Each structure stands twice: as structure tokens, then as C-alpha cells.
Amino acid sequence: MPERIYNFSPGPATLPYSVLQEAAKDIVNYKDRGIGLIELSHRSKEFMAVAEEAEQLIRELLAVPDNYKVLFLQGGASSQFFMIPMNLLGEGKKATYLNTGTWSNKAIKEARLFGDIEVAYSSQEQKFNRVPRDDEYTVAPDSEYLYFVSNNTIYGTQFKDMPRADCMLVSDMSSDILSRPIDVSRFGIIFAGAQKNMGPAGVTVVIIREDLLERAPDNLPTMLKYKTHADKGSMFNTPPCFAIYCVGRVMNWLREQGGVEAMQRRNEEKAALLYSAIDATDFYRGHAQKESRSMMNVSFNLPSPELEAKFIAEAAEQGLDGLKGHRSIGGCRASIYNAFPREGVEKLVDFMDRFARENG
Numbered sequence: 001m002p003e004r005i006y007n008f009s010p011g012p013a014t015l016p017y018s019v020l021q022e023a024a025k026d027i028v029n030y031k032d033r034g035i036g037l038i039e040l041s042h043r044s045k046e047f048m049a050v051a052e053e054a055e056q057l058i059r060e061l062l063a064v065p066d067n068y069k070v071l072f073l074q075g076g077a078s079s080q081f082f083m084i085p086m087n088l089l090g091e092g093k094k095a096t097y098l099n100t101g102t103w104s105n106k107a108i109k110e111a112r113l114f115g116d117i118e119v120a121y122s123s124q125e126q127k128f129n130r131v132p133r134d135d136e137y138t139v140a141p142d143s144e145y146l147y148f149v150s151n152n153t154i155y156g157t158q159f160k161d162m163p164r165a166d167c168m169l170v171s172d173m174s175s176d177i178l179s180r181p182i183d184v185s186r187f188g189i190i191f192a193g194a195q196k197n198m199g200p201a202g203v204t205v206v207i208i209r210e211d212l213l214e215r216a217p218d219n220l221p222t223m224l225k226y227k228t229h230a231d232k233g234s235m236f237n238t239p240p241c242f243a244i245y246c247v248g249r250v251m252n253w254l255r256e257q258g259g260v261e262a263m264q265r266r267n268e269e270k271a272a273l274l275y276s277a278i279d280a281t282d283f284y285r286g287h288a289q290k291e292s293r294s295m296m297n298v299s300f301n302l303p304s305p306e307l308e309a310k311f312i313a314e315a316a317e318q319g320l321d322g323l324k325g326h327r328s329i330g331g332c333r334a335s336i337y338n339a340f341p342r343e344g345v346e347k348l349v350d351f352m353d354r355f356a357r358e359n360g
């Protein structure tokens, strides 16, 4: 393996090295057939098998029930902010949203174009440093769904348990899908951009309960109806072939690692290491309140912006890259998704200890 830096980037993010190697080989010569993977027709037998395998592995790893479709769409996770309300709401229809950060805020703005949106909770005034307990919001009666972001990538907060609601749940799981087991049957729709826990940017995975495919109003553009993509096995038009291939390889790697239960254990251990380094001194301050802490994105501050800049620069010199926090809150952020190795977290924790002693 060449010298690799530890990449703490929030996404696109670090991928398993074995997957990168496999992809590098397949791009040039897929299964020794004398043709590169990204030259294959999406309707070829070979690529159809690639897409089928990726779907089956997602189904297996997340125990997706048979009455759900798994779709590979484009337009980024952000396009789901409008596709969901376009397909599920309309004149006089209501949905409830929990506002726990930038990504829910954006989803609320889009949803308001298509339905009656109730925001039942917001932690905006506390700089989104927490997610709600079940007793802190009321789902509006007649809501078609309760929408929430399971992991808030920027603020480093995460729902430990899925929210309580009588209606179906709809969730943006872009930054924590496949990091732990979930009960898919409680959801109408789960979606995630691939570029954190699943592969490269370019594909959005949407898991949707089949009966919802029939809800879309007739006047929606064809490409914006889930049914269009579901009916054609995500091949209504040319899909993002390379990204889908990579998702399949990452899913295969995940299965070899022991699946989502094993991944959850490892993610909990990695996060615990990092949070104990933050809690060990007053030098570091975690952004998220303790009960809301994310296993995937650890956002924290140092005593001053100058020290934060120094920390990020010195860390980078040690091969600890991508620790700059999001521009909306500043500070530092370590993203430690499934494929992020434990050794990288150990190295960061050692560096944090040394940096605090030298600069505290």
C-alpha cells in the first residue's frame, strides 16, 4: 500500500483501500474482458449484474423488507429535499419536520413549496447542538410523514433512537446510513448520498415503500416520479454506472467486515476514543451536547480560532487531513465514517493530547 494520509473529510470521504484498488483495475479492464468498466453499456449483461449485486447487498445489509424498492438516483441527496414532498404531498397535505441543522433547514424550505409543513422542533437557537428527545415535539395530526436527518454532518449530532411518531418516518441518512442496524419498516423513505458511507459522489440511494410509488400527482415530470425509476429498475435513463459499481464494492467490503452490527461496534469504539480525548481537558470543547453526540462526525473547538488554524495545519503535517470544521460553525471536525480506520483515530487522539500540552 502506498503511504496514505488519514482523511477525516466529511464527504467525499475515505473509502476502503481494497475497493480503490479493485476499482482502479476494473476501470481499465473489467474482469479481463478487454473493456473498461466505465465503457460498458448500462444495458449490458455485465453492468446489469453489477447494479443487481449492489442492490441485493444493500437489501441484505439493511434487512430491507420485500415491499420496498431500492433506487439509484442522481441529483444528489439535495434533490430528495423536493422529490419527497413533490411525490408525497400536494394541495392540503401536511408533513412534520424536525429542524436539527443545515440539511433539515434546506429540506424544509423545499417542502414548503409543495405542502403544509409544520416544524415541530428546532435547535437553531442553540446552534444546532442537539437533537430532540421524544417528549420535545408533537407530530401534527394528519401528517403524511415525520421528516428528520438521522445524523447532522456539520454539527456532529445524531439521533440515537429513531424518533417516535404515529405516521411513517422519512429520513435523510446521508451521513450515517449503514453505520448501525435500523428497522426499515418504520420508514416510508430513507435516502442517502453515497459519498460518505457508501462510495463516491454521483449516486443517491433511495429506499422507498412500494405503495408510495402510486401517490405522485400526474402532472409531475417523468424524471421526478419515483415510480418511473422503480418501474425500470433505476434504468429509465443512463444511471451513474461507476458510482453504482463502487457502492456495490463498498457493500461487499462491509459484508466482509461483519455487516452493520459489527460496524456499529467499531464506530462506537472509535467515537468513544475521540470523545474521551475531548472530555479529558478543557482545551477542547465538543460542539454537540453529550446525549446527542454523533458517531460519524465529531465537531469541536479549541480556545481560539488562531489555535484551531494551528491545530489543523500541524495535524495535516502529521498526515491527519481534512479536520477543518464546516464554514457555518468553524472549529474542527473529524469525520470517522465506516471506512475510517481506528488507527487514524488513535493517531489523532495522540496528536490532540500533545497539542493541548504544548499549547494549553
Ligand code: PMP
Pocket (backbone or CB within 6 Å): 011, 075, 076, 077, 078, 079, 103, 149, 151, 152, 153, 154, 172, 173, 174, 175, 193
Ligand atoms: N444531507 C446531509 C445529511 C448531508 O451531509 C449532505 C451533504 N454533505 C446533504 C444532505 C447534501 O448532499 P448532496 O451534496 O449529495 O446534495
